Amino acid sequence: MTDEAELPSRAPQRAQPTAEEQSVAKANEAIAIRPKRGRLTLLSRRIYNALLYHSQRQGVDEPEYRLALSELIGDARFNSNNTELLKSHLRDMQATTIEWSTSSSTLKRWVSSQLLGTVTIEEQGRGRPCMVTWRYPEEIKERLVKPHQYTRVLLEMSSQMRSYSAAVLYEIGARYLTSPGRLSMREDVMWWAAVLTGRSDIKEVDYRFLKRDVINKALAEIDALCEDFGLELIEHKRGRKIEEIQFRVVPKLQQRLGDIDAPNRNIFDLELVGRLITLGIKQDEAQDLYATTDEGQIRATLDHLDQRLRNNAMPPLKSPAAYFKDALKKGYAGVTATAASAPGPAPAASSLPVLTEADRLRRIRELWENDRVGQARAVFAEMLGSMQAETCSRFESLQLGKIAAPIARAWRRDGPASRIAGTTFFKWLAQETWPEEPTDRVLLDFALQRGVVGV
Structure with a gap:
């Protein structure tokens, strides 16, 4: 948690972002959001973090923010140009009402507001980028774009999470990792159910199912993917009934990674x-x-x-x-x-599902890229030890400064054997080994060989 720090003003022309640049200073009040109306999803949270990241780079004095849609898609870590689905998530954020409470020795203030204001998507025609423009409600804009108390959240690390509850707990863990007691807020079960599911329509909660289906799975995901800390659930009972819970943040002295090993896991497909x-x-x-x-x-x-x-x-x-x-x-x-x-x-x-030709080509392209990553693994395995060491050294010199810090630490510790850094390495090796972009003919031949033309 950082207090009274200056955030970057409007950035000049965007260069290749470093791991530090690809972090958002997220106001502490915006981490454990309990929606009062509407629903938040994993993808809407990723999009929101990406929008906030670019807003902070452009500066708090801007009346509105503007970005190429392709850049938003890349930073939110999903791989489709389906603007209709993107629009639906933006509508979700506009329809979600949040309550924002602050207090000091002289003033208590309560604000009920939308999560996101007006959003415009402009399709400018062939050869010109599609642009997205957005605003925040004025009452909370400064607290979002230039917060006084905030937590640094890495977009890359946040995007590793596959469930909404894990994404929330990762940010909560990052917030309390540096606090003296490393204990999160203590709230009732109903409050946590809304925060961890992003839902506003929860009327009652069976804690057994919440723990089994939401909390335990999220904790396992955090343990598998987050190298800096783990989380422990603390239950507070009144009689025999568990009425309140909180989490203890446990730094990982000897960091390890779990057994989740999916290619391109950080991409929301x-x-x-x-x-x-x-x-x-x-x-x-x-x-x-x-x-x-x-x-x-x-x-x-x-x-x-x-x-x-x-x-x-x-x-x-x-x-x-x-x-x-x-x-x-x-x-x-x-x-x-x-x-x-x-x-x-x-x-x-x-x-029959309706798939356009463009849909099929994108699907085949994705399968082709995954196949290349698998081939890169096989090529690396067949190299002599000296060649493997040289390849790893080249990866470190060219890429290590560009990837998120937790992934870089995983690489330094485990090298290609790391479950999280290994995927990044083999994607890079595939691109280095076969740098040419596949033509439609190459993709079609690949699809025929694999029998996937009808995808």
Whole structure:
């Protein structure tokens, strides 16, 4: 936590950001947000942090803030240009009402406000960038853009979190890591339920389920991904009932990483969420599914569903969404295609997911990039020890100053064996080994070889 520090004013032309530049000074009051109306999601929190980061670089005196949409997408760590889904998250933030209370020896002040003010997206035509412009409500703008008491939150580290609750607890942990007692706020269970889920419609809470489904999973995620600290849950009882909880921040003296090892884990795949929504799954449910389920399992199940829908020998599916959920739960994606070969009428054309040519190319491009990362791992494994050392040394000299500090520390400790830094290293090695951009023909050949043309 830092007091009365100067934030950067409007930055000149943006250079390649360092890990320190890619941090947002987040007002302490804005970390544990309890929405009074509306709902916050993991992606909306990422977008909000990215907008706040750029607002602080541009300066508190600006009446409004402006940025290329592609830059916002990159800094929010998701990989789709689907502006309709982006707009829906911006609407969520505009519709979310928050209460902001401050007090001093002479004044107590309560403010109820939107999280975000007016937002404009301008599509300027071919050859010109799409721009996003935004404002904050005047009552809270200065406290957001130039806060007096704030916590430094690394965009890269925050983006590693796959669930909303873990993203919130990471920021709470960062806030209290440097406080004397390292104890978070102590609040009732209902308060924590709203803060950790981003929901304003919670009327009652069964603490057993909140602990099992939200808190424990978030703590495990923090333990696996955050190198600086872990969190311990502290329960306060009244009689036999747990009525209040708080968290103790525990610095990691001998840091370690857990067993979560998904390629490009820090990217929120909005395209994948979009495929779930196309099936008829509600947006909130699709995002929750994405946050709590292995990404590879979701992809495999979607691919299985696509094969099932294209099988003319099978009866039509009444609800592709219901079939997908059942297939995900029961692991149908591991069943061979012969299990879906029973005779029957052709599926209804209306039940087929609609994917544009651009959607298919983006999906194939993503698979191609993941394949290159896998090839880079194999190439590195076959190198002689001296060549591996030289490659690592080159990575350190070219990239180590550009990546987030926790990832850099993981690299210095574990090198390519690090679960979090290893992914960054092998993505870089793939780009260094095959620097040319793939043409549409290359992607098509790749898709034909892998049998994924119909994705």
